[in-house]
Amino acid sequence: METVIEIKALTKSYGNKGNVVPVLHGIDMCIGEGEFVGIMGPSGSGKTTLLHMAATIDEPTSGSIVIDGENVLQMNEAQLSAFRRSKLGFIFQDYNLLDTLTVKENILLPLALSGISVDEVENRVSAIAERFNIKHILEKYPYQISGGQKQRTAACRAIVTRPRLILADEPTGALDSKAAASLLEALNELNEQEHATILMVTHDALAASYCSRVLFLKDGVIFAEIVKGTTPRQAFFKKILDVLTVLGGRTDDVI
Structure with a gap:
């Protein structure tokens, strides 16, 4: 299996001199x-900070991050910007989303400067919109659609460039259970059928049960890891809840 990231x-601390707050402590992943x-863990465990490091949004205090064979910590801002556009979703x-653009225009926005032909842009938008079941709303504006449709639009925009790594930060956090399940099923299908590589931070055990592997953070270190393998999703969900119980995390999600 080729390594993507x-x-x-990896360490991360905030503050300076007499007021340093360590958040991550030597993460290997x-x-x-x-x-x-x-990635799961209690509030303050460092999971969002870790995702921001992987997303090149924030810089670590020390350590290394290599994505698709490139050391992102050695890039300048212009190189990072180009790298994000081409490799990350x-x-x-x-x-x-931009309210002045239609759903279709929001999705194709990352392709605007890519040099891809108009026909190819149309083909990509059509295919990804069909996969996420929003083809019928492509000409609507964000204020005309539901929260679940907005999130699926955002997912399409992230994926239309065919990135090497998709990073999702609490993607179901603002959705009702039906909309969340719809998004997760689409991401799962994308992963299984297109072999997309996805890194997702979530507090929701149900969302995590769609993953092939879950890392649990506690106090800035990796506390535990479980692998789904051939385990049925409902049984994997139960394993996740068991670890969260030990961590003191949320265990009120239902399947």
Whole structure:
């Protein structure tokens, strides 16, 4: 399995001199091509900070991050910007859609400067919209669609560039159970059929049960790891709840 992201000895502290707050303590993590990896942990465990490091949004205090064979910590801002556009896809809880653009225009926005032909852009948007079941709303504006449709639009926008790594930060956090399940099924299908590599931070055991592997953080270190393998999703969900119980995390999610 080809490695997509490799993180070694990653640390992160905030503040300076007499007021330093350590958040991550020597994280080692490797994700192979086609994996769907979840990161869970109590509030303050460092999971979102870790995702931001992997997403090149924030810089670590020390350690290394190699994505698709490239050391992102050695890049300048211009190189990082180009790298993000070509290699990374982002799905965040707050959608970040532009209200003045249609759903279709929001999705194709990352392709606007890519030099891809108009026909190819149309083909990609059509295919990804069909996969996420939003083809019928492509001409609507964000204020005309539901929260679940907005999040699926945001997911399409993240994926249309065919990134090497998709990063999702609490993608179901603002959705009702039906909309969340729809998004997770689409991401799971994308992972299984297209071998997309996904790294997702979530507090939701149900969302994590769609992953092939889940890492649990506690106090800035990896506390535990479980692998789904051939385990049925409902049984994997139960394993996740068991670890969360030990961690003191949320165990009120239902399947």
